Amino acid sequence: MDTTLTAGLATARSAAAPDPRDDAASSEDRARQSREIVSHLQRSEIYRTYEDAFQATTGLPLALRAVGTFNSSLKEAKNVNPFCTFMETANKSCAACLRLQQEVEESSFSGPRTIECYAGLAESAVPIRVGENVVAYLRTGQVMLRRPSAARFRRTLRRLTECGLHVSRAEVEKTYFETRVVTRSQYGSILRLLTIFAEHLSTMTNQLMVTRAASELPAVAKARSFIAEHQTEEISLGDVARAVNMSAFYFCKTFRKVTGVTFVDYLARLRVESVKNLLLDPHKRISEAAFEAGFQSLSQFNRVFRRIAGEAPTVYRERLHGSSGAGLREDRALVFAA
Numbered sequence: 001m002d003t004t005l006t007a008g009l010a011t012a013r014s015a016a017a018p019d020p021r022d023d024a025a026s027s028e029d030r031a032r033q034s035r036e037i038v039s040h041l042q043r044s045e046i047y048r049t050y051e052d053a054f055q056a057t058t059g060l061p062l063a064l065r066a067v068g069t070f071n072s073s074l075k076e077a078k079n080v081n082p083f084c085t086f087m088e089t090a091n092k093s094c095a096a097c098l099r100l101q102q103e104v105e106e107s108s109f110s111g112p113r114t115i116e117c118y119a120g121l122a123e124s125a126v127p128i129r130v131g132e133n134v135v136a137y138l139r140t141g142q143v144m145l146r147r148p149s150a151a152r153f154r155r156t157l158r159r160l161t162e163c164g165l166h167v168s169r170a171e172v173e174k175t176y177f178e179t180r181v182v183t184r185s186q187y188g189s190i191l192r193l194l195t196i197f198a199e200h201l202s203t204m205t206n207q208l209m210v211t212r213a214a215s216e217l218p219a220v221a222k223a224r225s226f227i228a229e230h231q232t233e234e235i236s237l238g239d240v241a242r243a244v245n246m247s248a249f250y251f252c253k254t255f256r257k258v259t260g261v262t263f264v265d266y267l268a269r270l271r272v273e274s275v276k277n278l279l280l281d282p283h284k285r286i287s288e289a290a291f292e293a294g295f296q297s298l299s300q301f302n303r304v305f306r307r308i309a310g311e312a313p314t315v316y317r318e319r320l321h322g323s324s325g326a327g328l329r330e331d332r333a334l335v336f337a338a
Helices: 020-043 045-058 082-087 091-106 150-162 169-177 184-211 218-230 237-243 248-259 263-278 286-292 298-309 313-321 326-337
Strands: 062-066 113-116 122-130 133-143
Touching (some): 020 062, 020 133, 045 062, 082 169, 122 184, 150 169, 184 263, 218 263, 237 248, 248 263, 263 298, 298 313
Antiparallel strands (some): 113 122
């Protein structure tokens, strides 16, 4: 398992005049962190099980793709469309597919997005998010949402010829017209399944960022232990620094370098995970869980939970237990009033 998986997502920079080199470094860092997250998730049993079940049930390919990856997203998956394989044999055609993949990912920040290529095949990206940040994508597609026509095939063949693809027309035509066709409603249901799974992977990633550390120094390991022991209390960075016999400035710098996140963000993530565990009890009120986990006010809790979990605590609670129950209605009033 990777040892750098707690590397945090890039945070907002406070410099008055940002250096373009900083933006490039930040982008490279996000891509590296995304590759590490994807590598971990791909080895997890839950992903492998879902991947097999999804491909066997739907007959469609599925891939987990890192942010900033420029190779073909579905090339190594099962159920790859033979026609798409032909398209990838031409450099220009492949470049067109890669541009399409980049476009669909860039436009899917807030939710699933589907784009059709010039040949009429649909590809989709479902974002995996941790709070406000996209850390990876689930990719599927290579299907048609309407039956192929002879006129569309002629236009496609002409485009492929212009791109320098020289293959037997009969062979290309066979794979083109054998492309899987699904209705838009069926495809929409498939994307909803992927969206639910993306939420599970988001939760796994958030837990990973809390519990894993990159080559920890003894002082940082001691700090993490102290934070876990006192997370329900009102502790500060200075309290933790004194506990490990370091200056606040040096501790802050060292902790972030090793874990990839600031002390404040680390403590917030730890408390949010505690709240999620407490809310597994259907009788536990959100307000009670928030204070038990160490949050000092409901307004602070709402703001932090939404940032880290990517949704309001009431929405998370309803997804767990539904919206029925007087306790939940009282919770809703307390949280929204904060």
